[in-house]
Amino acid sequence: MEEKQLTRINKYLSEVGYCSRRAADKLIEQGRVTVNGEVPEMGTKVGPDDEIRVNGRLITEPEDAPVYLAFNKPVGIVCTTDTRVEKDNIIDFINYPKRIFPIGRLDKPSExxxxxxxxxxxxxxxxxxxNNxxxxxxxxxxxxxTKEFIRRMRSGIPILGTVTRKCFAEQxxxxxxxxxxTQGLNRxxxxxxEYLDYRVTKLKRVRIMNIPLDVEVGKWRHLTPKEVHEIQNMVSDSTKTHQ
Incomplete structure (x- = not known):
């Protein structure tokens, strides 16, 4: 097995969602983790063919494990899961091995x-x-x-039968x-x-919540367990379903 395929065992346990790296380190120190039947040293690296157990329980990545991706969408890609309608859809473009779907939208001319x-x-x-x-x-x-343009954008613009929320804007x-x-109105x-007689020539989303845009155009990465945990905390007041 090539070295690049190996992952430190504490990172592996974190990535499969078993526990944090720090908690994994404690489990390893306590001798509660085995790799192929042996108690590993701290920093031991493991691969897909290794048998990892914690307290005797086999640890595997479940097929239905949650997937969270951050993707830098190029101009021209459509945020739809209907692969029959749009040939330039986001799902075919990413070609991820599990069924995933976008959170919200980013229109075709935007990136x-x-x-x-x-x-x-x-x-x-x-x-x-x-608000989060x-x-x-x-x-x-x-x-x-102009200063007046920024002032108007900050204070709210009447579109789609409503007035946009006050927001931060700067030149x-x-x-x-x-x-x-903190809104997601269509376009x-x-x-x-357009209401202020301006036309957008380029629109790029550079952050969502706590996640900055840090991958190249057309590339994606997995959110880290820490990032997912932060998002969960930020939306903890939101219920799963309407009451």
């Missing part, structure tokens, strides 16, 4: 961060976590940004601004700009 998962409960909680579900964007428009370039939303930023 940047989007989550995908197979955990329906966290989807519901995130979409209902109004911050989404940050860098937006370029077709003409110079970051001659024709560029940064905005943080919200584009509609807000």
């Amino acid at each position: 940047g961060l989007i989550f995908l998962t197979n955990d329906g409960d966290i989807v519901n909680k995130i979409l209902r976590a109004r 579900h911050e989404k940050e964007y860098i937006v370029q428009v077709n003409k110079p940004v 970051t370039g001659r024709n560029e601004f940064r905005i943080i939303l 919200q930023i584009r509609r807000m700009c």
Whole structure:
């Protein structure tokens, strides 16, 4: 087996969702973990062919283990799970071996961060976590940004039969601004700009909640157990279903 396929045992136990790395270290110190029937040393690396047990119980990655991905969506990819309708859909593009679906949307002309998962409960909680579900964007428009434009964007714009929530916005370039939303109205930023007679030329989502965009365009990564735990804490006031 090649070295690159091996993972430290504490990291392995964390990644399969058994416990944190720190807790795994304690279990190893206490001799409660075995690898192929032997008590391992701290820092021992394991691979897919190794038999790992804790207190005699075989540890495997369950088939239905929750998947949480952070994906940098390119322009032109559609956030739909209907692979029959859209050939440039997000599911075929990522081609993940388990069934996953996006949390929320990012329209076809936009790029940047989007989550995908197979955990329906966290989807519901995130979409209902109004104040904790911050989404940050860098937006370029077709003409110079003014102080009045920023003031109006911050204070709320009438679109889709409502007024957008007050939000953070700041100018970051001659024709560029940064905005943080806690809403998910359809094509919200584009509609807000259009109301003020601006046209979006580039829209990039650079953060969702506690997760920054840190992968290249068209690439994805798994959220770490720590990141997932932080998200769970942030949406802990949201129930799984409507009462």
